[in-house]
Amino acid sequence: MKLLSLYLLTFAFFQSSWSFSYDGYKAYSVTPKTLGQAKILKEFEDDEHFDFWSEFRALNSSVDVMVSPKAQLDFENFLSSEGIDYTIFIENVEEKIQEENKRQKRSALVTRGDVSFTEFMRYDDITAYLDKLNVEYSNIAQTQIIGKSFEGRDLYLIKISSGGSNKPILFMQAAIHAREWIAPPVALYVINQLVENPENADLYQNVDWVIVPVVNPDGYEFSHVDTRLWRKTRTPGTICAGTDGNRNFDYHWMVTGASGWQCSQTYAGHSPFSEVETQAIRDYVLANKENIKLFLDIHSYGNWLLYPWGYTTDPPDDADELQALGDRVNDAIAAVRGTTYTVGNSTSCYTPRRVLVQITPRELLVSI
Incomplete structure (x- = not known):
């Protein structure tokens, strides 16, 4: 009986580590094949039931998204009706979070x-x-x-x-x-x-x-204490709290890759x-x-080494130098860890976004 009580106490401790539970949330890997499919999928980004863990990079390249239990059936039916390939790679996100929590407690x-x-x-x-x-x-x-x-x-x-x-x-x-x-x-x-x-x-x-x-x-x-997958700052809003700090800088603010909706993960x-x-x-x-x-x-x-720009497909003046630097970094990491990274500017590797090196006027970005 004492052992059972200890187990129940330990289980309750692990379960109550965060106030918000992701029980029943699933993680999908979705692969758009056409621009039309990619455009339709992006419309889900501002929906509170969807949390995009990665961004659209290219056609036939998968994007990972977590979906709440309330939206899963409709989402799967939608993907099937549009002929969009998908797999579920996490059946219950909360279970993964609790596994991480247990490892933390054992450290x-x-x-x-x-x-x-x-x-x-x-x-x-x-x-x-x-x-x-x-x-x-x-x-x-x-x-x-x-x-x-x-x-x-x-x-x-x-x-x-x-x-x-x-x-x-x-x-x-x-x-x-x-x-x-x-x-x-x-x-x-x-x-x-x-x-x-x-x-x-x-x-x-x-x-x-x-x-x-x-x-x-x-x-x-x-x-750490409330919502494990919280991404933004904690500034209160009129509807939802927080701002994506990485999209809050002024250089080409809100041009692309950001949202004006407070509840979006990419709210600028x-x-x-x-x-x-x-x-x-x-x-x-x-x-x-x-x-x-x-x-x-x-x-x-994501294994990415990204450099400017994120708002335009035009490369920066020193793109060749930045690419060469990124390649050297990638080679150094690979030599030690065997891990490789994709090197390139944000718009060639990634959907346009607010990358932080663009926070100030262009003259700030001096040669390395």
Whole structure:
């Protein structure tokens, strides 16, 4: 009886970790073959029962979408009537989320101020690690608060430098989309290896690294405690909360790849830079635009190395250089991990969208 009670208590603990349940939600892989099919599918993007996990890239290329139980039968009937191929690759999304939760609970707890690459750290633990580096490696690492989130959390960046002034800056940010939990560990690993591994000291002798490991801390925390697949900021709206920060920058705002509907996952906000989080990034970038030579935005869900532009098919002036750089990055990753990435500009690899390197006027984008 004691064992049964313990099991039930443990089961209840796992089940109650998030307020919102995705029980019965399914994930579909859908493959449009014609432009007409792709256009019809895109009309579902603003429907609250559909959550597109990937975007339309090309005909005969699949797109992944999560569908609520209420819409599944009609959606499947629609796909069949239109002759659109699909498969269901997750029968119950909630079961996958609970599997992830159980793995998290089995992981060792992170000591305050330490970093972990075996579990997903909470925002306070991430900032505690940055603060520790600021104290223990003050000769090369300095933290800076560049603003506050809507809910009042400090927006942290860390600068890694050997000293001096007017050095080229490599700017990196992660987790502008809250649910992309793998993005902060990537940023933290870069920080960890630069600061705590002396063998990498040569990597910051002639350049400064500026890294924001979590751009959207409110959404990131909300995805940990309430709705696992929350993507946007937490700014209240008149109908639905949150804005897609990645589509909230002003450069060709709302031209394509974004929505004006508050409940859409790609809602661009009521105006450019409506979010305090994107304002903080804007202000720092503009204040340092003469020195920033690379802007790297880390996302998940897809092996893509993307460069501008996302609003037009016209390539940037330095497209050849960016392609060559992306190819070198891909080769380096493949040599270590055996993993390959697709390299290209956003419109050749991806449906046009607000990619972050377009947040400021074109003259900010200097040669790498």
